[in-house]
Amino acid sequence: MDFHRFVLEPTEPTDQGLLYRLYFVGDLHFGTTEFNHRAWQKFVIEYVEHPGYVIFMGDLAEFISLSDPRFDITLLDKREFKKFTDVKEYAFTILRLLEEKLEIFKNYTLLFLGGNHEAAFFDATTISPLRYLGESFGVPYSHYRAYVAMSLRDPTADCYRSVVTAILHHGAGQGRRRGSSINRVEEMTMWGSAELYVMGHSHQLIASPGKHYRYQAGKLKLRPVWYIRGGTFRTGDDNSQPEPIDYSVKRGYQPLPAGCPRVNIYIPNKRKADFEITVDLLSWV
Numbered sequence: 001m002d003f004h005r006f007v008l009e010p011t012e013p014t015d016q017g018l019l020y021r022l023y024f025v026g027d028l029h030f031g032t033t034e035f036n037h038r039a040w041q042k043f044v045i046e047y048v049e050h051p052g053y054v055i056f057m058g059d060l061a062e063f064i065s066l067s068d069p070r071f072d073i074t075l076l077d078k079r080e081f082k083k084f085t086d087v088k089e090y091a092f093t094i095l096r097l098l099e100e101k102l103e104i105f106k107n108y109t110l111l112f113l114g115g116n117h118e119a120a121f122f123d124a125t126t127i128s129p130l131r132y133l134g135e136s137f138g139v140p141y142s143h144y145r146a147y148v149a150m151s152l153r154d155p156t157a158d159c160y161r162s163v164v165t166a167i168l169h170h171g172a173g174q175g176r177r178r179g180s181s182i183n184r185v186e187e188m189t190m191w192g193s194a195e196l197y198v199m200g201h202s203h204q205l206i207a208s209p210g211k212h213y214r215y216q217a218g219k220l221k222l223r224p225v226w227y228i229r230g231g232t233f234r235t236g237d238d239n240s241q242p243e244p245i246d247y248s249v250k251r252g253y254q255p256l257p258a259g260c261p262r263v264n265i266y267i268p269n270k271r272k273a274d275f276e277i278t279v280d281l282l283s284w285v
C-alpha cells in the first residue's frame with residue numbers, strides 16, 4: 001500500500017476555528033454515455049461555492065466499451081481495426097476531455113487512486129489514464145489503494161495542529177445492500193488504523209460513523225472514525241442519446257443518485273481541542 005503525506009491549509013477561515021474541506025470523487029465513468037453531465041455541472045457549482053481538497057477514487061476514465069451504443073461494430077474487423085495508433089488517439093481524446101473537466105480541481109487535487117476501469121482502459125490501450133492525469137496535475141497516483149496522512153496547518157500560528165489519516169481503496173466485489181456495502185469498508189480497519197476509511201466502486205453514497213478504542217500513552221482513548229462509500233456520476237441524464245441508459249437500470253440495480261461525499265475537518269479555536277469530523281453526502285438527480 002502506497003503512503004502519502006499531505007499538508008492541508010484551511011480551506012476557509014472561520015471565527016471559531018479552522019475548517020479543512022475534502023472531497024472524495026470517483027466512479028465518473030467518463031467516456032460512457034451514462035456519465036451524468038447535468039449532475040456534474042451541479043457538483044461543479046457546489047464546489048465553486050465551497051472549495052476544498054480533492055482525492056479521486058478511481059473509475060474516472062473509461063475506454064469505449066462494446067455495450068456502448070456509440071460503438072461501431074464494423075471496427076471490430078480485426079484486419080482494419082486496429083491500427084493501434086487509432087486506439088491510442090481515441091484514448092488520448094477521452095483523457096484530454098476528462099482533463100478539461102477536472103481542470104478546476106487542479107490546484108486542490110491531492111491524489112489519483114486507480115480503479116478497475118482504469119485497469120481495463122490500460123489493457124485496451126496500454127495507457128494508464130490516472131498516471132497520465134497525475135503527471136499532468138503534478139500529484140501522485142496510486143493503483144487501487146493508499147494510506148494517507150494529512151497534516152493540518154494553522155497559518156495563524158505557523159504550526160501543525162493535528163494529523164488526520166485515511167485508508168483508501170477503490171473497492172471490489174458486488175452486493176448492493178447498504179449493509180453489505182458498508183461492511184466492506186469497516187473491514188478495512190484490519191489493514192491499519194485511521195480516522196477515515198473510504199471506498200468507491202459500489203456507486204453507493206454512504207457515510208457511517210464508528211468508534212475505535214486505542215490504548216495510547218497509558219490511556220484508553222475513544223476515537224471517532226468514519227466509514228464512507230464514494231458515490232458515482234454514472235447515472236445517465238435526461239438527455240442521453242439515443243435512449244436514456246441508466247447504468248443501474250440496465251444492470252437491474254436499485255437506481256442511485258449522482259453524488260459524492262464531502263468531509264469537513266474542523267479544529268475549534270479553544271486550546272488543546274482536537275479536530276471534529278462531519279460528512280456531507282452531496283447528491284443530485
Ligand SMILES: [Mn+2]
Binds near residue numbers: 059171200201
Ligand atoms: Mn470500480
